[in-house]
Structure formats: structure tokens, C-alpha cells
Amino acid sequence: xxxxxxxxxxxxxxxxxxxxxxxxxxxxxxxxxxxxxxxxxxxxxxxxxxxxxxxxxxxxxxxxxxxxxxxxxxxxxxxxxxxxxxxxxxxxxxxxxxxxxxxxxxxxxxxxxxxxxxxxxxxxxxxxxxxxxxxxxxxxxxxxxxxxxxxxxxxxxxxxxxxxxxxxxxxxxxxxxxxxxxxxxxxxxxxxxxxxxxxxxxxxxxxxxxxxxxxxxxxxxxxxxxxxxxxxxxxxxxxxxxxxxxxxxxxxxxxxxxxxxxxxxxxxxxxxxxxxxxxxxxxxxxxxxxxxxxxxxxxxxxxxxxxxxxxxxxxxxxxxxxxxxxxxxxxxxxxxxxxxxxxxxxxxxxxxxxxxxxxxxxxxxxxxxx
Numbered sequence: 499x500x501x502x503x504x505x506x507x508x509x510x511x512x513x514x515x516x517x518x519x520x521x522x523x524x525x526x527x528x529x530x531x532x533x534x535x536x537x538x539x540x541x542x543x544x545x546x547x548x549x550x551x552x553x554x555x556x557x558x559x560x561x562x563x564x565x566x567x568x569x570x571x572x573x574x575x576x577x578x579x580x581x582x583x584x585x586x587x588x589x590x591x592x593x594x595x596x597x598x599x600x601x602x603x604x605x606x607x608x609x610x611x612x613x614x615x616x617x618x619x620x621x622x623x624x625x626x627x628x629x630x631x632x633x634x635x636x637x638x639x640x641x642x643x644x645x646x647x648x649x650x651x652x653x654x655x656x657x658x659x660x661x662x663x664x665x666x667x668x669x670x671x672x673x674x675x676x677x678x679x680x681x682x683x684x685x686x687x688x689x690x691x692x693x694x695x696x697x698x699x700x701x702x703x704x705x706x707x708x709x710x711x712x713x714x715x716x717x718x719x720x721x722x723x724x725x726x727x728x729x730x731x732x733x734x735x736x737x738x739x740x741x742x743x744x745x746x747x748x749x750x751x752x753x754x755x756x757x758x759x760x761x762x763x764x765x766x767x768x769x770x771x772x773x774x775x776x777x778x779x780x781x782x783x784x785x786x787x788x789x790x791x792x793x794x795x796x797x798x799x800x801x802x803x804x805x806x807x808x809x810x811x812x813x814x815x816x817x818x819x820x821x822x823x824x825x826x827x828x829x830x831x832x833x834x835x836x837x838x839x840x841x842x843x844x845x846x847x848x849x850x851x852x853x854x855x856x857x858x859x860x861x862x863x864x865x866x867x868x
Contacts, residue, residue, distance in 0.1 A: 504532045508581055509589040509831030510574055514664025514694055514744040515793060516550055517707070518542045519577040522827035523585065528835035529677075531650040537824045540577035542569075555596050555745055557605050566595065567607040574608065575616045582617040589834030589858075590623040591826075597743040599635040611861035618863045622834035625857045629844045634851030637741040641669040641686040641848045642836065643829035645678035651818045658778075658785035659815070660804075661826065662794020664694035664744045666774055669848075670781045679845040679854040685781060686848040687738030690731075690773025691747040692794050695766045698751060699759075709763050712799030718760030720768035724753050728769050734776050739850040770794065771803035778808060788812045791822040834858070 504527050511520045519542075523535030542550070546569045553566035570593045578588060592608030610623030626636035644659045648671040659669045666689040675683035693708065696715070700706045709715055728750060733742070750769070754762035778788075788810055794800050795814045805812045815822045833843050837858035845854040 503527055505586040505835060506535065506584055507587045507589060507831040507835050508578060508585040509591075509827045509829060509834060510578065511591055511826040511830060512570060512574070512593045513826065514594065515697060515708075516542060516547050519573050520824055520827035521577045521581060522821070522824040522831060523581060524828050524831040526646070526832050526835050528832065528839045528841050529646065531646045531832065534821065534828060536581055537821065537827070538577060538581060539823070540573055542573060546573065550593060553595050553607070557596055557603075563595065563607060566593065567609070570608040571612050575613060578613070578617055582619050585619055587834050587838055588613065588617065588619050588621045589830035589832075590621050591625060591830045592623060594744070597637065597741065599630070599637070599741050602630050604630060604636045610859070614861040614863045618865060620838070620860055620862045622837045622858045622860050624859045625830070625833060625837070625843065628855055628857040629849050629851050632852045632855055634844055634849035634855070635739055635741040636849060638667045638669070638686050638688065638848065639833060639844060639857070640667070640826060640829040641671070641684045642678045642843055643832045644669040645671050645673065645684060646832060647820060647825075648673040651820065653786075656783050656785045658781065658788050660689075660774060660788050660790045662692040662770065662790060662792040662797075662800065663826075664692060664697070665742050666690055666692035666770060666794070668774065668777050670785060672783075679842050682782070684845070684847045685738060687740045687777065687780070688742040689777035690733065690742070690770065691750065692770045692792070693797075694744050695747060695750055695769070696763060698748070699754070699762055699766060702751075703759055703762075708793070709767070709797065712767060712797035714760050715763040715767040715797075715799040718758065718762070718764030720764045721754070721757060721761060724757075724765050725768060725772060727753060729772060729776065734773070738780050739846075739848060741849070764799070767797065767800050768803055770800055771807055774804060775807040785810055787818075789815045789818060789820070791815045791820070791825045795822050
């Protein structure tokens, strides 16, 4: 266990977009955020992306998983090394390859014990397993950090955080509650696909990794019939908490196969927005703001669609002084401190777990650098 008080923690995130590794420093005691420190980004090379991509959807011992794990561990070690010397603790999420909440299993590659030895710092990792063993979805985990962020920005009533990564996830926060796991403090769930289908479309049709700024989607027209089929997916009829794997909506790409590049991009982008609008209906009280983080906030077309569907203000998190590029990495720094101090990292309202629980295991190095 760490001593009391605020410490310097580093967190990492390698998301479903497979662009690279985010590293961010947070000053926190696991409950209150005192401030944010340095951050860094280490991109994956095209070759590294290819190794990880071919392992997506795979479970332990499947061909290619060991190679993906090695890429993930090497990239994280390189990303963390410049900042690790001043850190008391590191939170390592790893790379999600597969997530099957209905089957009670999830798979993140990357061994925190290896990083602890390489960097000479204690590493908290395997954040999701304990939650799933107690009947939780194993995701989303960032809401406990969102609660701390809402207090950090001085929110006086409910706000909502929307992360638009490969999958969209929504957190409704009432910062007036005593703790993040207090009854009524949080509601969280995955809204549906966000960037992943558009990214896959761009890669397959044009050899590009994303629709930069939503430029191609802006040239097209969303197909209302396809959107109607999309909303008939059984996921939208389920009540939260609920979570998705990156590829759960992969068949959606086939539904736009007859459309032009621009119309297909517009339809997939609109789908991400209508999925969020469906999710908003599950919130207990209207938020004053929808604070958007993740790569999707840079998609002008997606943000325009959202603004047209959501009644409250839809703004990037930068407008309230947060860093939308690093928020998830910061979250796992904060969660690492919670794990080390025996505090919960998920609760029934966020993952559907049976009771508030702290996930993660801690690997300590056999040596400490001089």
C-alpha cells in the first residue's frame, strides 16, 4: 500500500483505434485530482498496427497473440520510460483484443510484471478481471475518474462525458453525491460503435486510417433506411449497464457496401451520433453539458450530427480545461492509485457488478533504479 496523500501516477491507454500509446501523469490521492502533469504519445508503426490488428478478436493462446503482446509491451515501455523516473506508480491498461461480457470474459494483452521490471516502478494492471468475476461487464472503468473530473472542473450539477473512440461510451455524473460509488452518482455504458466502423471503411476502401475531420462524411448523405436497420439492433433495447466489443457491429459495414464512399462514411458517422442520442434517453436527469473526448471530437461532421440530436450543449472537454487526447490515460493513472489504496474502481451503476469492487493486480519490481 502507498502512503497517504497525493502521489504522482502515470497511466497508459492503447485504444481500439490502434494509433499508439498515450501516457499521462496525474497528481491524485485516488479520490481528488490535484492536477495533471506531463504527457506523451508513442505511435504504432504500420507494421506494429498490422501485428495487433491480426490478433483482434483473439483469446489467449490463439496464433498471433504472443506477437501482439510483445509489440504492446515494447511500445509501452518505450512510451513510459522518459516519464517513469518521477512516478510513484504506473497504471497499465494493456491492449484489448477481445471483450465478451455475456460470456464473462475479456482479453487485454500486456504483462504488467514485465513493465515493472523494465521501468523499476510498481505497475497496476489487469483492471477488468475482478469485476467480471463478480458478474460485471468489465467495462466501462473510466467513470470513477469522470466523477473526479466533474469535481475538478467545479461542476455543480449533472454533466455527461462522451468518449468517442472505436466504441462510444457515456458517463452521467452527479458530483453532488458523496463518493463515486454512492447511489445515484454515476450511470455509465457503451452507446454503440463510434469511430471503428468509419476507420475500417476508410482502410478497406481508400487505404486511409480515418476520415480526417469528417471531411468525406460531410460530402455524403446518410442513408435513412440503413440507419433504421442499425437502430433495430438488439443492443439498443438493452438497459444499461452494458458494454461492447470493437467488432460487435462489424457486420454494419456490409449494410453500407452498396453506397458510395461519401454516403457510406456519412451513414456510419450518423450511426455513431444516433447511438448516442438513444443512450441519452437512459440517463436519470438531463446533463447541463455533454463533454466530448476521444478522437471523435475532432470529427466536425460527427460533432454537428450530435449537436443536432442532443438538447444540451455538446462541447469538447478542452472547453472545461481537460485534455481530450489524454483523458483515458489519465483515468488509468487515477484508477491505479485507487487499486493501490484499496478503493473501488467499479460499481453496479457502471458495469453491473454485484457490489462495489476494486480491480487490478500490482506487480512490484525486484529492483529500484538508482
